[in-house]
Amino acid sequence: MDKELEKAFSAWKERYKEEFKKERKPEAEFLSEAGIPFKRVYTPLDLEEKNFNYINDLGLPGDFPYTRGRTPIEFRGEPWAQSLYSGYGSPAESNALWKEAFKTGVETIYIAYDLPTQLGLDPGQPMTHGEVGRIGVSMTTQRDWEVAFDGIDMNRVRISHVPNAVAAFQMANLICLAEKKGANLNRLQGHCHNDILKEYTVRGNYIFPPDPSMRLTIDVVSYCRKVLPQYLTLSVTGLHFSEAQSTTIHEAAFMLADLFCYLEEALKRGLDIDDIAPCVELSTQIDHYTFFEEIAKHRAIRRLYARVMKERFNAKKPESLKARIGASQGGNSLQKKQYLNNIGRTAVAAVAATLAGVERLSIRPYDEQYGIPTKEAMMTATRLKYVVTKETDLLDTVDPLGGSYFIEWLTSEFEERISREIATIEQQGGALKCVENGYIKQMLIQDAYAWQKDFESGKKIRVGNNYATTEEQEKPTRVYRTDPKVEQERIDAVQDVKRWRNNEKVKKCLDEIKRVAALPASEENNLMPYIMEAVKCYATNGEVAGVLKEVWGEYSPASIF
Amino acid sequence: MNRKIRVLMAKVGLDGHDRGALVITMALRDAGMEVIYTGLHQSPAQIARIAIQEAVDVVGISSLVDAHMTFIPQVLKEFKKLNIEMPIILGGFIQPEDIKELKDIGVNEVFGINTRLDEIVEYIKNLAARKQDSSLTY
Numbered sequence: 014m015d016k017e018l019e020k021a022f023s024a025w026k027e028r029y030k031e032e033f034k035k036e037r038k039p040e041a042e043f044l045s046e047a048g049i050p051f052k053r054v055y056t057p058l059d060l061e062e063k064n065f066n067y068i069n070d071l072g073l074p075g076d077f078p079y080t081r082g083r084t085p086i087e088f089r090g091e092p093w094a095q096s097l098y099s100g101y102g103s104p105a106e107s108n109a110l111w112k113e114a115f116k117t118g119v120e121t122i123y124i125a126y127d128l129p130t131q132l133g134l135d136p137g138q139p140m141t142h143g144e145v146g147r148i149g150v151s152m153t154t155q156r157d158w159e160v161a162f163d164g165i166d167m168n169r170v171r172i173s174h175v176p177n178a179v180a181a182f183q184m185a186n187l188i189c190l191a192e193k194k195g196a197n198l199n200r201l202q203g204h205c206h207n208d209i210l211k212e213y214t215v216r217g218n219y220i221f222p223p224d225p226s227m228r229l230t231i232d233v234v235s236y237c238r239k240v241l242p243q244y245l246t247l248s249v250t251g252l253h254f255s256e257a258q259s260t261t262i263h264e265a266a267f268m269l270a271d272l273f274c275y276l277e278e279a280l281k282r283g284l285d286i287d288d289i290a291p292c293v294e295l296s297t298q299i300d301h302y303t304f305f306e307e308i309a310k311h312r313a314i315r316r317l318y319a320r321v322m323k324e325r326f327n328a329k330k331p332e333s334l335k336a337r338i339g340a341s342q343g344g345n346s347l348q349k350k351q352y353l354n355n356i357g358r359t360a361v362a363a364v365a366a367t368l369a370g371v372e373r374l375s376i377r378p379y380d381e382q383y384g385i386p387t388k389e390a391m392m393t394a395t396r397l398k399y400v401v402t403k404e405t406d407l408l409d410t411v412d413p414l415g416g417s418y419f420i421e422w423l424t425s426e427f428e429e430r431i432s433r434e435i436a437t438i439e440q441q442g443g444a445l446k447c448v449e450n451g452y453i454k455q456m457l458i459q460d461a462y463a464w465q466k467d468f469e470s471g472k473k474i475r476v477g478n479n480y481a482t483t484e485e486q487e488k489p490t491r492v493y494r495t496d497p498k499v500e501q502e503r504i505d506a507v508q509d510v511k512r513w514r515n516n517e518k519v520k521k522c523l524d525e526i527k528r529v530a531a532l533p534a535s536e537e538n539n540l541m542p543y544i545m546e547a548v549k550c551y552a553t554n555g556e557v558a559g560v561l562k563e564v565w566g567e568y569s570p571a572s573i574f
Numbered sequence: 575m576n577r578k579i580r581v582l583m584a585k586v587g588l589d590g591h592d593r594g595a596l597v598i599t600m601a602l603r604d605a606g607m608e609v610i611y612t613g614l615h616q617s618p619a620q621i622a623r624i625a626i627q628e629a630v631d632v633v634g635i636s637s638l639v640d641a642h643m644t645f646i647p648q649v650l651k652e653f654k655k656l657n658i659e660m661p662i663i664l665g666g667f668i669q670p671e672d673i674k675e676l677k678d679i680g681v682n683e684v685f686g687i688n689t690r691l692d693e694i695v696e697y698i699k700n701l702a703a704r705k706q707d708s709s710l711t712y
Contacts, residue, residue: 128588128639140617143644144588217590217614257593349688382687384640384669461593462600469690478688494640494669570613 015057022056046303047260049426055418063425070316070425074411078319080312080424081412082370083335088408093366094373095398096121096173097391098341102146102499103506104161111165113388117395121203122165123375124174125149126183131218133179133558136503146499148385152183153554156510158190167196172203173248178220180207181229182554184237184246185544204245204294204339204373207233210271210444213570214453215253220558223445225565227278228534234275234292235284236541245294245337247275252341255298258461261306262427264298265314266434267453269321270444273435276326277443282536286326290333297338299369300346301361302473305423308414311338311369313427339373340366349382351477359394363401368414374398385493449571507553514551522547523560530564579607579702580630584621585614586637586645594666594687595636601691602698618645622652625660631702633660638667642676650680661701665689 026033033040033053043051052059072078075085084090097119100107111122127149129141135153136145145151152161167190176183184205191201209226212219219226230247237246251268255261272293279289295314299307318336322328342362347355356379366374376397378390386394402408414420438447447453467473474480525543532538547557583599585592592614599609610628612621625633635642635649642664653660664676665685673684682701685694 128590132588134588140588140615143641144639147641148639212590217592218588349686457593458596458600461597465597465601465691469692 018056018058045306047262047306055422057418059418059422063422065421077334078316079335080316081415087370087411092402092408093371094120095395096123096373096375097395098123098125098375100125100150102495104150104152104157107150108161108163117392119395121171121173127151131179133220133554135507135553135555138555145503146495151503154510155186155189155548155551158186162190167191167194168200175206177206177209177212178218179554180205180233181541181544182557184233185548188240189545189548198241200243201241202243204248206248206250207246208249208271210274210448211250211253213448215257215457219568221565222568230275231279231282232539232541234289236539238288238292245292247292248294248296250296252296252298256343256345257457258464259457260460261303261310262430262434263456263460265310265431268295270435270438274444286328287330287333290322290328294337294339297340298343299340299362299366300343301358302346304365307365308369309420309423309427312424313431317428317431338371340371341375342377344377344381347377347382348475348477352380352382354476355379359397363397367401367407370412387493510551518550519552522550522552523556526557527560527564530561581607581609582625582628582630582633583609584612584616584633584635586616586618586621586635587641588615589637589639590614591638598694601695605695618648618652621649622656631705632698634663636666643672646676646681647679661705
């Protein structure tokens, strides 16, 4: 113990005890969003309490345990990549939107699909009326992919998407199109949200029961690692937990518990951890109101990931130990009232992401609370990257907050709390079991309800909502809403494909998928080559999902409420 | 009023967002009501069927994907088919320009993403009290 500092610190507390009474709230109420007590000031004594050791806990940037970053130079090389989650109703409209976005410097097409697409339903199928093209682009055949990417060089941009339950179909479509366009598959980049577990607990877009769904997840990863070596096919998300207003601790713990579940499944299949790890991306949330929590959370995730990959999964290659993190600002952190304040919120979040050292960042357009963002708001979000990365000195030093007594204490605190929560899940049998027994869902409901009560009591402040409020209704001049005509156009487009394709060949492909789906999950029975064949013949996603439902059935959740 | 107020909290269509529906379910229960939550991906016909089976006083529908102008008329039609007058409340992400039309076709109230929980609790209490009073007079 640093006796001299301890003495000085005690004396300081005694000397200023009257001053402390002037603090704006009682000491016990200085809590972070996740309920961590924030102390008045941090000193080396706090790091002693955590048994902090520079080499073990931090290391140098690019060195184990990667707390300070995956690379030795971080943003002194390239800044984080900007992605913009977007998609308008039809493939043609989205094509025009993405081409325009490139002109302003967007580097990633981050496809937002409509709900029927995410659920493996073609336009015109039951339950799809009113939902086609509504919250994203409708893309259910290879023909749709051809239209959406017309005139776009697939090697010049990253192509990312959020298909989850339909990851196998959409990755097959992506590969099929890239081959046809003569793109270099070895250089194709992007990431695929291929994370079905959180669909059961928080996002709600599931099709099949968990076991066959886990099989499809691993089929995609295993097949694509050989065909698309640079593409991240196992993007596992925490952000949806945060979007549902979970604490940052729950977000990180649920995300990592889900990931470990996929890794175990892949190992059971006989795959090598060092082959799978390079496909992993962690998709996290960054919010302005949890500024320091976000920085500590991301540093703790990198350290925890490295330790678990090494100690539990016995990964050997350094590449396998480095967490790759793509962050998104949460839509729930933006406010509808006084919506221009959202530009300030996105800027603070972008600074947090920079200090946290993420590889990719998706910044929210300021009018998203009013609907699908307008182009103007999307372009402002894009340009915010340049304000943060070109106008400031934020990029010039690696992990600039590293060594701060506060940040290091908080990073250790996060690692401990996340590990404890993961242990709680593993004690119940892991993430898949916690889907079934409702544990994760219950935690999420508790978090969300507690937050809402704190917000309504005024403990949590949102400017324009419960602070500095104004009477007049503000509204952006334009709100994008999907043209109702899109639905019929999309129904016609699918019918059109069914007219000119070789229907006999399609049937053969679908029969093959059905046959293999009934066989046990294994490397030999990987469904991806069969789905690729079907997609090449212009089978629709609805048809592929249809035959799989015949074999596997559909998921209906146990009532937990 | 002896009987507890019974509410059906419903999700219609493909929308997977359930945080709002679940948080409001918690708040209504804390206010002493009995709440039945349908779970995700229900059809309009299923909503009407469950509402009748469970003998609820009010149906609350949560929508966050802008599909309500399609499915709300369908839900109303299902109740009409069964000749049941059921108070319907819509909540979630609703464009302001839709509200008048929704009320014209028979939705009792539309709450937005910024509505306070106590406001919703109060509204449902009044609505259910009016409904139970009026049924007594027959």
